[in-house]
Amino acid sequence: MQASLNSSPNASTGTTPHRLMYGIDLRMPWNLLRQAFVGHPASERQDADECAKYAAMIMKKDYDNRHKPIFFSKGDIVYLKLATGTDSGYVLPSRAVTKKMTQRYVKCKVLERIGRLAYKLQFPKELSKCHPVVSI
Structure with a gap:
Protein backbone atom coordinates (compact mmCIF):
# COMPACT_ATOMS: atom_id res chain seq x y z
CA MET A 1 0.00 0.00 0.00
CA HIS A 67 -33.42 -34.85 0.71
CA LYS A 68 -33.82 -38.57 0.25
CA PRO A 69 -33.29 -40.09 -3.20
CA ILE A 70 -36.56 -41.38 -4.67
CA PHE A 71 -36.62 -44.07 -7.36
CA PHE A 72 -39.58 -45.62 -9.14
CA SER A 73 -39.78 -48.87 -11.08
CA LYS A 74 -41.58 -49.53 -14.34
CA GLY A 75 -45.26 -50.15 -13.60
CA ASP A 76 -45.35 -48.24 -10.29
CA ILE A 77 -48.35 -46.02 -9.64
CA VAL A 78 -47.40 -42.45 -8.66
CA TYR A 79 -49.31 -39.28 -7.91
CA LEU A 80 -48.60 -36.21 -10.06
CA LYS A 81 -49.24 -32.91 -8.29
CA LEU A 82 -51.38 -30.56 -10.36
CA ALA A 83 -51.22 -26.79 -10.43
CA THR A 84 -53.80 -25.04 -8.27
CA GLY A 85 -55.48 -21.73 -8.99
CA THR A 86 -53.55 -19.67 -11.51
CA ASP A 87 -50.19 -21.41 -10.90
CA SER A 88 -48.33 -22.79 -13.90
CA GLY A 89 -47.91 -26.53 -14.26
CA TYR A 90 -50.04 -29.55 -15.15
CA VAL A 91 -53.71 -28.61 -15.14
CA LEU A 92 -56.89 -30.45 -15.97
CA PRO A 93 -59.01 -28.75 -18.66
CA SER A 94 -62.15 -29.27 -16.59
CA ARG A 95 -60.75 -27.84 -13.36
CA ALA A 96 -62.85 -25.63 -11.14
CA VAL A 97 -62.24 -21.89 -11.12
CA THR A 98 -61.41 -21.58 -7.43
CA LYS A 99 -58.14 -22.76 -5.95
CA LYS A 100 -59.96 -24.47 -3.10
CA MET A 101 -62.05 -26.75 -5.30
CA THR A 102 -59.43 -27.89 -7.85
CA GLN A 103 -58.18 -31.44 -8.01
CA ARG A 104 -54.70 -31.60 -6.52
CA TYR A 105 -53.27 -34.97 -7.65
CA VAL A 106 -53.66 -37.40 -10.55
CA LYS A 107 -52.69 -41.09 -10.52
CA CYS A 108 -50.19 -41.99 -13.23
CA LYS A 109 -48.35 -45.15 -14.18
CA VAL A 110 -44.55 -45.10 -14.64
CA LEU A 111 -43.68 -46.27 -18.15
CA GLU A 112 -39.90 -45.91 -17.96
CA ARG A 113 -37.05 -44.06 -16.33
CA ILE A 114 -35.57 -41.51 -18.73
CA GLY A 115 -32.78 -39.93 -16.70
CA ARG A 116 -31.54 -39.63 -13.15
CA LEU A 117 -34.58 -37.59 -12.09
CA ALA A 118 -36.92 -37.91 -15.08
CA TYR A 119 -39.67 -40.46 -15.70
CA LYS A 120 -42.07 -41.07 -18.55
CA LEU A 121 -45.60 -41.37 -17.20
CA GLN A 122 -48.87 -42.62 -18.61
CA PHE A 123 -51.28 -39.72 -18.07
CA PRO A 124 -55.06 -40.02 -17.85
CA LYS A 125 -57.10 -39.01 -20.91
CA GLU A 126 -57.62 -35.45 -19.59
CA LEU A 127 -53.86 -34.80 -19.70
CA SER A 128 -53.18 -36.58 -23.01
CA LYS A 129 -51.95 -33.33 -24.64
CA CYS A 130 -49.24 -32.83 -22.00
CA HIS A 131 -45.64 -33.96 -22.42
CA PRO A 132 -45.32 -37.32 -20.63
CA VAL A 133 -41.76 -36.88 -19.29
CA VAL A 134 -41.79 -35.42 -15.78
CA SER A 135 -38.87 -34.45 -13.54
CA ILE A 136 -39.23 -35.41 -9.89
Missing part, protein backbone atom coordinates in the same frame (compact mmCIF):
# COMPACT_ATOMS: atom_id res chain seq x y z
CA GLN A 2 1.17 3.47 -0.76
CA ALA A 3 1.26 5.93 2.10
CA SER A 4 -0.25 9.39 1.70
CA LEU A 5 2.03 12.42 1.58
CA ASN A 6 1.13 13.62 5.08
CA SER A 7 1.96 10.27 6.68
CA SER A 8 5.39 9.85 5.09
CA PRO A 9 8.42 11.08 7.04
CA ASN A 10 10.12 14.10 5.49
CA ALA A 11 13.82 13.72 4.68
CA SER A 12 14.76 17.14 6.09
CA THR A 13 12.77 17.05 9.35
CA GLY A 14 12.80 13.29 9.87
CA THR A 15 9.18 13.31 10.99
CA THR A 16 5.75 13.25 9.34
CA PRO A 17 3.75 16.41 8.56
CA HIS A 18 0.90 15.03 10.69
CA ARG A 19 3.21 14.85 13.73
CA LEU A 20 4.48 18.38 13.10
CA MET A 21 0.95 19.82 12.77
CA TYR A 22 -1.00 17.80 15.34
CA GLY A 23 1.71 16.39 17.59
CA ILE A 24 0.65 12.79 16.85
CA ASP A 25 0.68 10.40 13.94
CA LEU A 26 -2.87 9.97 12.69
CA ARG A 27 -4.21 6.46 12.30
CA MET A 28 -4.33 5.18 8.75
CA PRO A 29 -6.72 2.50 7.46
CA TRP A 30 -3.92 -0.01 6.92
CA ASN A 31 -2.74 0.49 10.51
CA LEU A 32 -6.27 -0.26 11.76
CA LEU A 33 -6.36 -3.35 9.57
CA ARG A 34 -3.01 -4.53 10.94
CA GLN A 35 -4.26 -4.02 14.50
CA ALA A 36 -7.31 -6.14 13.75
CA PHE A 37 -5.14 -9.19 13.04
CA VAL A 38 -2.19 -8.61 15.38
CA GLY A 39 -2.63 -9.34 19.06
CA HIS A 40 -5.46 -11.85 18.76
CA PRO A 41 -4.50 -15.21 20.16
CA ALA A 42 -4.45 -18.09 17.73
CA SER A 43 -6.86 -19.99 19.94
CA GLU A 44 -9.70 -17.56 19.12
CA ARG A 45 -9.16 -18.04 15.41
CA GLN A 46 -8.96 -21.81 15.90
CA ASP A 47 -12.22 -21.72 17.90
CA ALA A 48 -13.91 -19.77 15.10
CA ASP A 49 -12.69 -22.31 12.52
CA GLU A 50 -14.00 -25.20 14.62
CA CYS A 51 -17.37 -23.47 15.05
CA ALA A 52 -17.62 -22.93 11.28
CA LYS A 53 -16.79 -26.60 10.63
CA TYR A 54 -19.38 -27.71 13.20
CA ALA A 55 -22.04 -25.47 11.62
CA ALA A 56 -21.23 -26.90 8.17
CA MET A 57 -21.53 -30.44 9.54
CA ILE A 58 -24.96 -29.68 11.09
CA MET A 59 -26.19 -28.07 7.85
CA LYS A 60 -25.06 -31.12 5.84
CA LYS A 61 -26.84 -33.46 8.25
CA ASP A 62 -30.07 -31.44 8.05
CA TYR A 63 -29.90 -31.32 4.25
CA ASP A 64 -29.29 -35.06 3.99
CA ASN A 65 -32.24 -35.79 6.31
CA ARG A 66 -34.63 -33.74 4.16
